[in-house]
Amino acid sequence: MIDDSVKIGSNVKIGEHVIIGENVEIGNNVSIGHHVVINRDTCIGDRVVINESTYLGRVPAANKSMAHRPAKELPPLLIFDDVKIGNHCVIYQGSTIMEGVLIGDLASIRENVHVGKDSIIGRNVMVENNTLIGRFVTIQTSSYVTAYMSIEDHVFIGPCFSSSNDKYMGMENDALQGPVLKEGSKIGNNATFLPGIIIGKQAIVGAGSVVTKHVVDGEIVVGNPAKKIK
Amino acid sequence: MIDDSVKIGSNVKIGEHVIIGENVEIGNNVSIGHHVVINRDTCIGDRVVINESTYLGRVPAANKSMAHRPAKELPPLLIFDDVKIGNHCVIYQGSTIMEGVLIGDLASIRENVHVGKDSIIGRNVMVENNTLIGRFVTIQTSSYVTAYMSIEDHVFIGPCFSSSNDKYMGMENDALQGPVLKEGSKIGNNATFLPGIIIGKQAIVGAGSVVTKHVVDGEIVVGNPAKKIK
Amino acid sequence: MIDDSVKIGSNVKIGEHVIIGENVEIGNNVSIGHHVVINRDTCIGDRVVINESTYLGRVPAANKSMAHRPAKELPPLLIFDDVKIGNHCVIYQGSTIMEGVLIGDLASIRENVHVGKDSIIGRNVMVENNTLIGRFVTIQTSSYVTAYMSIEDHVFIGPCFSSSNDKYMGMENDALQGPVLKEGSKIGNNATFLPGIIIGKQAIVGAGSVVTKHVVDGEIVVGNPAKKIK
Numbered sequence A, B, C: 001m002i003d004d005s006v007k008i009g010s011n012v013k014i015g016e017h018v019i020i021g022e023n024v025e026i027g028n029n030v031s032i033g034h035h036v037v038i039n040r041d042t043c044i045g046d047r048v049v050i051n052e053s054t055y056l057g058r059v060p061a062a063n064k065s066m067a068h069r070p071a072k073e074l075p076p077l078l079i080f081d082d083v084k085i086g087n088h089c090v091i092y093q094g095s096t097i098m099e100g101v102l103i104g105d106l107a108s109i110r111e112n113v114h115v116g117k118d119s120i121i122g123r124n125v126m127v128e129n130n131t132l133i134g135r136f137v138t139i140q141t142s143s144y145v146t147a148y149m150s151i152e153d154h155v156f157i158g159p160c161f162s163s164s165n166d167k168y169m170g171m172e173n174d175a176l177q178g179p180v181l182k183e184g185s186k187i188g189n190n191a192t193f194l195p196g197i198i199i200g201k202q203a204i205v206g207a208g209s210v211v212t213k214h215v216v217d218g219e220i221v222v223g224n225p226a227k228k229i230k
Helices: none
Strands: A055-058 A090-092 A220-222 B055-058 B090-092 B220-222 C055-058 C090-092 C220-222
Parallel strands (some): A055 A090, B055 B090
16 A cells, blocks of 8 residues: 555665555665555665565654653654665654665664764664664674663674663663764674763674673673773 | 454454454454464454564474474463554464553564563563463563573563573573563673573662672673672 | 565465565475565575574675675575574575574574574574584574584583684784684583684583683583683
8 A cells, every 4th residue: 555645766676565655765676575564754775675574664652651752743754875774674754765775684773862973783783762873883783772872983893792771770760871982993792881881983892792891992891790801 | 354253343444465364362452464364263362463474372392302392272362451562573373462561573472471461561572382481571672581480570571681591501301591680680781591490579670780690689790600799 | 466486385384575586496295484585596495484584595794894894796595495584584695504404583593594404593593604403403592603614513612601703803804713612512601602602513612601711522521711620
């Protein structure tokens, strides 16, 4: 079911049982898999590939236990040229996915996220809201990017990375502080980041480390708690 | 395709390509997204929201390598008023989701689970069978709740939590012992719990900790293995 | 929509809104859930169960930030007799799933993977490409199996396992080395494995351990870094 208001470019391939909502715009040479749902206002560039059962333009939900309510009015989801999105992904309104980004199967990206040019969001990666991801960033499979996090260009995050932003764990009057990963830093698999941690440029965090303090530029840390390697 | 035996309340919104099986009951003002499948006997209250591609009422499966076979005959899945369920979720027969619960995208809940009023099951959270989750509990994104676990009211679990119940790792004659998280305890992100661990009321477990022993009421533990903070 | 070239055995049950591509072969007594998509050339044995919204035969994708490009020409996905596949799974071309394997909901298996007879791939498990998994292996919920890994018969991997294969984290000229888990080894939940680690026969790795060195046959290790238990 494709709404009458949808604008579709030339040479667009649309699968079976696809639903496209009001005012969606789709560029040229786009490929849309079976069972895809594109919610209203989403804007899709040229040569974008959207695989089967993916949902674009999700509106945030909340219940009364949520300390931090999501934004109510969001701009449209913008997907730029040459983006490839896997199967069974869920991407929210108000986010921007820049040119050439690759998003793996079963990944989800919340609202108000910016993903820079040519970055990779791996399979089963969960990205929370209000996060800024730079260019040529790799976030590997099953990693977790918390809200209000900042990931600069050329950062490499191994699989199963875990971050947090909430020092007081769900209590009231609690300002969320996402970690900051500076340019070119590299994070090993299954590392754990506490709220507000800053990782310096080209710094390296070993696999399985628990990072409780800032790491300066170029430093290598490992362990629980993570300490500088001699 | 909606079976003739289905009972549907007033003002129910049903998306495209939805399949609803025998004897399903749906309350008033319910919203069902595109490509949702609701299996037989499922009972859904008023004002429930079910997002796209979610599957409700899954029957457990097994193969011959499984030491602990799932139950064969299960009661229907019950979803109470004002529950909101995200996209691409899989929820099994025999579970009960109480009023006001929020379930994130790509989450799954196995059979014989009780989720108490107003709790949050985050995106990509996996809850195993025979688990009891209290009221106003928050389980954040990508956490793993093992079978036979008990989580009391007002517990907060950060993202990427990992729990286990199987001391002898898949060997025969092995009684499963899920951890117990007592009222108001708070668990940091990517913490690891061994089988049968009891966390006391209002106790706090730091991010990345590996909890190998019980933690008494109000205690704060961190590290691998987790030890009391002075 | 079922392509004319598809060969279907007797007593096959096919759900609503299923799409089956060119030259797919399906055995006898197979059950295919609603919204399933089976891509071209996939070959499915007898008594296979494929649950709702699962996608079989996915072709790998890449972008320019990817250091290791996926293979371009792949053989068909082969699914042998009595395999059961959960809901919302994504399984790639070029893999082989042997008799009696159980795959949980929301799991994904990349290309060129072999899963041996009667093994279990748990819910939300991600298996990367070119991995060899033996017989009677259990990989529990939300675990991550990296590329070029080898898992021998009767291995038990607890939930939230994390492995890696890339010592230099995304840099060029970097040969990937997946860990090797020898016969009957047992890995606790949320353990972290560095690239190329070899775990000996019947060895045991404790929950939450960070394994930085090889573990010899029958040894038990725990901690960060993991050390032999006395």
